[in-house]
Structures are given as structure tokens and as C-alpha cells.
Amino acid sequence: MQNIQNEEKQYYLEHFPIQHLFSFDIMNLVEVHYFERGEWIIKEGNFPQYLYFLAEGKAKIYMTQENGKVALISFAQPNAFIGELELLDEDYYSKGVQTMTTTICLALPIAKCKNELLADVVFLRYLCTFLGNKTSLMTAKFSKSLAYPLENRLAEFIILSAHNDIYKEKHTEVCDYLGVSYRHLLHVLSQFCEQGLLEKRGRSYVIIDMGALKKRAITTSI
Numbered sequence: 184m185q186n187i188q189n190e191e192k193q194y195y196l197e198h199f200p201i202q203h204l205f206s207f208d209i210m211n212l213v214e215v216h217y218f219e220r221g222e223w224i225i226k227e228g229n230f231p232q233y234l235y236f237l238a239e240g241k242a243k244i245y246m247t248q249e250n251g252k253v254a255l256i257s258f259a260q261p262n263a264f265i266g267e268l269e270l271l272d273e274d275y276y277s278k279g280v281q282t283m284t285t286t287i288c289l290a291l292p293i294a295k296c297k298n299e300l301l302a303d304v305v306f307l308r309y310l311c312t313f314l315g316n317k318t319s320l321m322t323a324k325f326s327k328s329l330a331y332p333l334e335n336r337l338a339e340f341i342i343l344s345a346h347n348d349i350y351k352e353k354h355t356e357v358c359d360y361l362g363v364s365y366r367h368l369l370h371v372l373s374q375f376c377e378q379g380l381l382e383k384r385g386r387s388y389v390i391i392d393m394g395a396l397k398k399r400a401i402t403t404s405i
Contacts, residue, residue: 184222187215187287199238201289206305212296218286220346224265227253227279233290234300235265240286241346245279253279255360257321258343266293267310270300284346331401333363333371338399341381341390351387 187195192215202209216235218224224242225231242259259265259280268275270293291300300306340361341350358365372388375381380396381388390396 185217187217191215195238195287195289199236199287199289201236204306204309205300206303207296207299209291209296212291214290214292216288216290218282218288220282220284220286222282222286224280224282224286224288225277227277229277230273231266231269231277232294233266233288233292234270235288235290237261237263237265238287238289241283241344242280242286243283245281252359255356257324258283263317264310264313267314270297271310283344333361333367334374335399335401336361337368337371338375338380338396339401341375341388342393342396342400345390348390348393349387350381350390 195215196210196213201213214233216233218240224235227245227247237259239261241261242265243255244257244259245253246256247253256278265280265288266277269277293300337357340352340357344350344352354365354368358368361368372381372383375396376383376388378395380390380392380399382391
């Protein structure tokens with residue numbers, strides 16, 4: 184992680200303004216953090232030192248299940264808070280958050296402004312809406328797993344997780360997330376290649392026809 188300073192910091196603060204989400208002045212507190220692809224924004228079980236607002240990039244959210252297996256459970260995309268549940272509940276068990284791309288986050292140091300955040304009606308009202316939408320999306324994801332075939336769900340997953348039109352997620356991880364067998368996943372990926380949507384290159388897949396892939400995908404975001 185790199186703490187961006189000076190003119191570059193000012194650029195991100197101007198292009199991703201979040202002051203309107205708070206009733207107190209955060210400009211002297213907020214930092215701009217740059218993460219390389221694959222870095223951990225939060226490590227599972229570790230209490231975050233910052234409340235993050237994801238400005239650019241994408242991240243995966245992981246948790247360890249009771250059987251010891253680490254599972255992908257969700258994604259974080261721009262305009263999402265990271266670490267908000269830990270702010271509200273010190274006993275909350277932090278999920279692991281790992282970047283999928285280079286990522287820019289606006290970061291508020293919790294130690295310096297926790298009391299102000301928890302007393303800020305403007306921020307808390309926005310946070311309630313954010314958490315409500317987050318819950319709705321998780322409910323929609325569960326409903327999709329029952330209502331839509333793998334072809335639709337996988338198309339949407341590929342669009343969401345691809346970077347620069349390149350998809351290279353681990354098959355085992357995707358199988359767990361979508362609730363399908365390894366064989367079924369490979370079969371549908373093979374179909375997408377035969378239909379000209381994807382092209383397999385080594386261990387990755389290149390999106391050849393984004394328009395056709397979007398037509399296969401479910402319209403509601405994962």
C-alpha cells in the first residue's frame with residue numbers, strides 16, 4: 184500500500200469528492216491509499232485502522248468457513264465503503280478484502296475520527312442506505328442461484344471479475360461462489376469459446392464479444 188501525497192492526492196480528492204457524506208470537515212483527515220493488484224486492504228480477522236471508500240478498482244471479499252476453507256463471498260466495487268461494519272461493531276469479525284486490480288481508496292483513520300463518525304447523522308443516514316442496498320444485492324445473488332442457469336450467472340460473473348477484458352479467476356473458487364461442479368463450469372466455459380464469446384489463452388480467457396456476453400448475463404449486478 185502506498186499513501187499518495189501532494190498533487191496526486193489532491194487530484195483524487197477533487198475527482199472523488201466525499202465531503203458531502205459527512206457533516207464535519209474530513210479534508211484534513213482523509214488519506215489516499217494506492218493498492219497494487221493482489222494486495223490486502225483488510226486481512227481476515229484483523230481490525231481495520233481505516234474506514235475506506237473505494238474510488239477506483241475492484242476487490243474480492245473472502246471469509247474462512249467452519250471447515251477451514253477460504254471462500255469468496257462477495258465483491259467490492261467503486262463507491263463502496265470497506266470497514267464500515269467494524270466501525271459500527273468492534274466485535275465484528277473482519278472479512279478479508281483483496282484487490283482484483285490496482286485500486287484507489289480514500290481512507291479515514293478511525294482512531295482520529297471514530298467519535299465524530301458515530302455521532303454524524305448525515306454519514307449514518309448514508310451508511311444505512313448503503314448497508315440496505317448491500318443486503319438487497321446479497322439477497323438477489325442468492326435468488327439468482329435458484330432461478331437462473333449457470334450460463335447466465337457465469338456470464339455476469341465474468342463481466343464483473345474481468346480486467347481489461349481478461350478473465351482469469353480460479354475455477355475452484357468460482358465453483359464455490361456459483362454453487363456448481365467443476366465439470367459443469369468447464370463445460371459452459373467451453374461453450375462460450377465455441378460461440379465466440381471468449382477465447383482461451385493459456386490459463387486465462389479473453390472476452391471476444393462483450394456485447395453478446397452481456398446479453399447472456401443477468402441484468403442485476405452480482
